[in-house]
Amino acid sequence: MSSTATAEAPGSSDPDLRPAPPERPVPAALALLAAGLAVVALSAVHLTQGTSAVGALDLLRIAFGGDDQDAARVLVASRLPRLLAGVAVGVALGIAGAVLQSLARNPLASPDTLAINAGAHLAVVLSAAFGFSLAAGVPFLGGMATLSVAFFGGLAAAGLVLLLSAGGASGPTRLILAGAAIALALNALTMLFLVLKEQETVGLFAWGSGSLVQIDLTAVTQTAPVIALAVAACFLLGHRLDILALGDDTASVLGVPVRRTRLAATLLAVLLATSAVTLAGPIGFVGLCAPAIVRLLGSRIPRLHRHRLLFPLAGLTGVVVVLAADVAVRAALGGQAGVDIPTGVVTTIAGALLLVWLARGYRGSGPARQRPAAHAGTVRGGRAVALVLVALSALVVAALAAGMLLGDTGVLTGDIVNWMRERTGPALTFVLDQRYPRVLAALLAGAALAVAGAAVQAVCRNPLAEPGLLGITAGAGVGAVALITLVPLAGAWTLSAVAGGCAVLTFAAVYGLAWRAGLDSDRLVLIGIGVWMGGNALITFLIVAFDPWNTAKALTWLSGSTYGRTPAHLLPVAVALVVLVPVIALAHRELDVLALDDDTPRVLGIRLERTRLVVLGAAALLTATAVAAVGVIGFVGLVAPHMARALVGGRHSRVIPVAALLGALLISLADTLGRTVIAPAQIPAGLLTAMVGTPYFVWLLWRTRAAAAR
Structure with missing residues (x-):
């Protein structure tokens, strides 16, 4: 496969402005440790936030054997499910984005830009509109039926976008345009059902931007095993993806089944993304931000091109992005804002800024840059x-x-x-x-x-x-x-x-x-x-x-x-x-x-x-x-x-x-x-x-x- 035009970091086109390579690269173990510590710190802060009066001291007393029943109920029924949902969503979207970017050889590929989230969102809304009950403004996603529907919806959307953009090999512009068009159409259908089925889908408007609000541990316990299995399968494909990054022809010569590897990786990425949508709604741009942030550190971390190192870093970074957004909303606007304002709004704004920053470094004209020509059968008289x-x-x-x-x-x-x-x-x-x-x-x-x-x-x-x-x-x-x-x-x-x-x-x-x-x-x-x-x-x-x-x-x-x-x-x-x-x-x-x-x-x-x-x-x-x-x-x-x-x-x-x-x-x-x-x-x-x-x-x-x- 021919090489793909990619976005460059801003300033990389000027040799005089390029930063000198670091004298002491950061060890991979240290990078993983730093990301893990960031997750632990954010988790600790995250658990102390909420609408109730339960604070950090109350949680510490529970941790050391205290018998505060009210605080324990708040922790188990509300805060812990929300935290675990954020962790699961961050891991799923971070690794899904890394897989999609590797497959498309395009730094702008993600569950959002490939319309996977939009397709899965539409499927979940259809499920809610035609039979699933609602509780506390969040759809009750019991069983695997909704996940299955969301998976096929996201897979169909991603397949169409990749088909129209030549598998992402035609450059970032065409991929983003195709994804934006398909997502806009799917969102239009979603809006239509929200309007026509207003009673059945009440509360889904805010949830449709990605909300971590959970009523109990049910949704997390049902979705987490699927995410864990998909992540494990991605790790097993890591070596094949390393070889695939050298090009399809080279990978075929080295004995890698290119088509089967691409198909398996695509299915796993879609499964991860749609699992996140099923659990918390379409939280935007985490799948773009997390792997992009990790890849920007590629010059400092040795062997980051290896997917078995890239995946855990992308997953942990995804958790950091999700939890940081959730913590920031509640810290700035209060505990009730964490219920009212979807976490996905914050991540989408941050992801849009990152997309703009990456796009600023894009050079050269892509295939979409052409004169808007008239139709061959044009009437000119x-x-x-x-x-x-x-x-x-x-x-x-x-x-x-x-x-x-x-x-x-x-x-x-x-x-x-x-x-x-x-x-x-x-x-x-x-x-x-x-x-x-x-x-x-x-x-x-x-x-x-x-x-x-x-x-x-x-x-x-x-x-x-x-x-x-x-x-x-x-x-x-x-x-x-x-x-x-x-x-x-x-x-x-x-x-x-x-x-x-x-x-x-x-x-x-x-x-x-x-x-x-x-x-x-x-x-x-x-x-x-x-x-x-x-x-x-x-x-x-x-x-x-x-x-x-x-x-x-x-x-x-x-x-x-x-x-x-x-x-x-x-x-x-x-x-x-x-x-x-x-x-x-x-x-x-x-x-x-x-x-x-x-x-x-x-x-x-x-x-x-x-x-x-x-x-x-x-x-x-x-x-x-x-x-x-x-x-x-x-x-x-x-x-x-x-x-x-x-x-x-x-x-x-x-x-x-x-x-x-x-x-x-x-x-x-x-x-x-x-x-x-x-x-x-x-x-x-x-x-x-x-x-x-x-x-x-x-x-x-x-x-x-x-x-x-x-």
Whole structure:
């Protein structure tokens, strides 16, 4: 197998900045001892924290034979199960991440980036929604049935991601993009069942970010043997994995059964990751952080490339990461915060920061870095383009009419005419007064997201990019959720201003972090995805920390919905379209040239960086106003520009208006269907667009798979 592009440590590209090799390497035994002592110290602190008044002195009295029954019950029923769950999860995820990184030869591979956690999470939610009982906000995971379901869910997700990314050999960008897309689709399905099965899945929203809360030792005692057996099997495969690291051809010559070894290791990694999800929910990025931290110490620890040394260090580091996050939450916010705030939120934020740091060291253009080319059968004639515009405009008008006619209460065309003339009765007037802001919000937000996506794809020269994957959507979402959570009476203009400001700041941060002697589009996408994941974790933190009883609002916002829109919410996105779309459209010639390479614009006298900043800044503001209007809706900025290029070619003077119409049409149809198919219940538009957009994204990845492998 050919070598894989990997992320480098920041600064490694400059020989003068490379640190000198240490004179005295750290012995492996000393490293293991230090990690073990860190685990013991954190465990001791961890046991002293909680919601009860039982403190360290009470626990010491029990340890030395004291007869404090209350303290003993607290220890056995609550604190010890939580500690053991943290240890089991840390070991499982740390070793699973190390195995996956070795198999993919990619330092960014982990149960999160391969969507294993998302697949297992969906399986657990399905189990809870269709039969498993709940206790204390945490699903009761008795028996091995749920673990089996979670295992197959995680395995299917990982298999699909590895298939689309050529086994991870096509570089970090493609692996992360494939994993992010599959995870987004699976999370959309999970959100759908959380919305539709609200009673059966109550408490699962916070648990879905990874919570160590346990009601007794049952779940730990059932899952720990599985984890122990899987860890032992990984150690047995350690020598084969050492040889496999030399390359598939070399390993075959040396007698290693490559396919069987890869299959066995993949199954073990998935089993470890899904066991952790079954026990404590999807605690994010531990599988990325732990082995990455250990590998960063590779220059100081001899023989760290040997997996039988790497595995115990990665497992112990995983325990340190999990326990440190849990201890930090309760130390900073109190014992009750350990119940309310998922540990996975903290680990995800830390993991997102590590992903950004690793991505900053990434050099070179990967296979995903290419011009967003038009479809082979593109229509290019001016008359045909005009016909496409006319046809799409007619479809948008039809979608507008359908949105007004359909919903939980059906109306007739004549009713709409009478309503416009103010001749309808109170009931129909109320229905249509509530409906038209939703219909217009969907149309305007769809157009804004589509134009923003076309701009981002052109500037990044990445056909798989969209505003959400650059962190812009998450930044706008953090600002908007923070405002509506902390200042619930804030107006629509204030909401749009805060969302827009946060989106621009997020874009500036992503752009600045990606800049390293020039802008590399792969680096920009990797950093953007890290910021996107971290932003989503911050949104969850804001909701569960400050408004934990209003998860319906959180689900509605994160799923993307027009519910409760008023005319005041429409004006900011309308103004943004009127002001910013012309800015992007006037730069259509520059975008055509930017989509080629970095050299041609300079030869033609185009100010490359100024154009990038103006266009991406406009895209960020368009995305922010759309998010403020309808919440987080993904994939429209990806799908609409692709469909536009397939219809009218790659010239942005044509792509921009066609993409705007297609984006408006997509979200309008998704919103109308979501309000109609299960009325009076509703499916958020963002869930439908994610489920429609994901197959398209998967098809794009599959279509370019052969080129990526080369």
